[in-house]
Amino acid sequence: MRILWAFLKRDLAIAFSYRFQAFFQVASMFSLAVTFFFLSLMLRRVEGSIDALGKYGGSYFAFVLIGLATSMYVDASLRSFAQSIRSAQMTGTFEAMLTTQTPVGVIVAGSALYTLGSTGLRSIILMAFGVFVFGIHVHASAAPTVVAVLVLTVASTLALGIFSAGFIVLFKQGDPLTNAISGLSWLLSGVLYPKEILPRWVQELAGYLPLTHALEALRLTLLKGASASDVSRGITGLATFAALGLPASLAWFTWAVKRARVAGSLAKY
Numbered sequence: 001m002r003i004l005w006a007f008l009k010r011d012l013a014i015a016f017s018y019r020f021q022a023f024f025q026v027a028s029m030f031s032l033a034v035t036f037f038f039l040s041l042m043l044r045r046v047e048g049s050i051d052a053l054g055k056y057g058g059s060y061f062a063f064v065l066i067g068l069a070t071s072m073y074v075d076a077s078l079r080s081f082a083q084s085i086r087s088a089q090m091t092g093t094f095e096a097m098l099t100t101q102t103p104v105g106v107i108v109a110g111s112a113l114y115t116l117g118s119t120g121l122r123s124i125i126l127m128a129f130g131v132f133v134f135g136i137h138v139h140a141s142a143a144p145t146v147v148a149v150l151v152l153t154v155a156s157t158l159a160l161g162i163f164s165a166g167f168i169v170l171f172k173q174g175d176p177l178t179n180a181i182s183g184l185s186w187l188l189s190g191v192l193y194p195k196e197i198l199p200r201w202v203q204e205l206a207g208y209l210p211l212t213h214a215l216e217a218l219r220l221t222l223l224k225g226a227s228a229s230d231v232s233r234g235i236t237g238l239a240t241f242a243a244l245g246l247p248a249s250l251a252w253f254t255w256a257v258k259r260a261r262v263a264g265s266l267a268k269y
Contacts, residue, residue, distance in 0.1 A: 007110030008117075015114070029122055033129040036064050052194035057223035062137075065130040066219050067191040069123040070153070074185065074211050076119035077157035078178050081165035084111035112161070116154075139225035146221050148228065152238035153214040159245025160210075166249070166256035185211040213237040 015021065040047075040061035047058055056063050130136040164177040188206035189195060195206050195216075206212045217234035220226035228235065 004110045011114030029126045052196035056219040069126045071191045073123045074157045078161045080112035080115040081161040082168045085165045085168045138222045142221040145228045149217045156210040156241035159249040162249035166253040169256040210241045
């Protein structure tokens with residue numbers, strides 16, 4: 001925990017050196033909420049006739065805001081590790097960190113801790129604008145289930161992010177995973193539109209993406225008040241991703257670091 005705090009303290013010091021950054025980040029969340037609020041006004045007359053949207057309460061604005069807030073965090077989870085490793089390579093600190101006695105897993109976690117925390121805060125702010133400014137109704141009683149789904153979502157997407165960081169260690173800029181997963185998630189998982197409007201075989205394909213299960217579970221719990229048993233399929237899918245992905249990704253990243261040490265390429269960028 002002391003080492004993780006040191007990583008966080010370093011990144012906070014960098015962030016606080018840019019005083020207006022926090023203001024513009026909050027302003028961008030408000031702008032995003034306003035944009036999709038007016039877009040939802042155009043769809044107000046047809047919302048009720050969209051059966052796929054009715055599954056999640058019938059409000060497109062509430063539907064899309066949850067999609068944006070969740071996908072924002074998932075995308076950060078996918079990219080933050082690789083970006084942190086790449087930044088450390090460019091500044092020449094990556095090899096120095098790996099020569100210490102700090103476990104590789106702690107270095108990986110600490111490098112992305114601030115990015116994940118700040119992105120999570122922006123997601124919360126975006127949802128807060130929706131609830132307190134634009135009047136979205138959410139079921140507060142579903143909070144325990146929402147927390148469980150979020151924890152599993154973070155765990156499953158972090159596995160993919162750590163895996164992509166391994167490619168950065170080995171190939172520097174050759175990360176084929178992040179953009180592919182991010183693009184497919186936006187296309188298939190139902191961020192901006194219900195996945196139920198897609199062909200059946202495409203929906204089956206979307207089931208292999210963690211974001212698909214996360215969005216369905218979060219929307220049903222927050223907008224319809226669904227219980228944990230009602231979203232058990234999504235919880236099981238996310239738990240499976242996390243249980244299989246985290247050990248495999250850490251093993252891959254550790255191997256990538258050892259391979260780079262043998263090749264003498266840790267200091268290269």
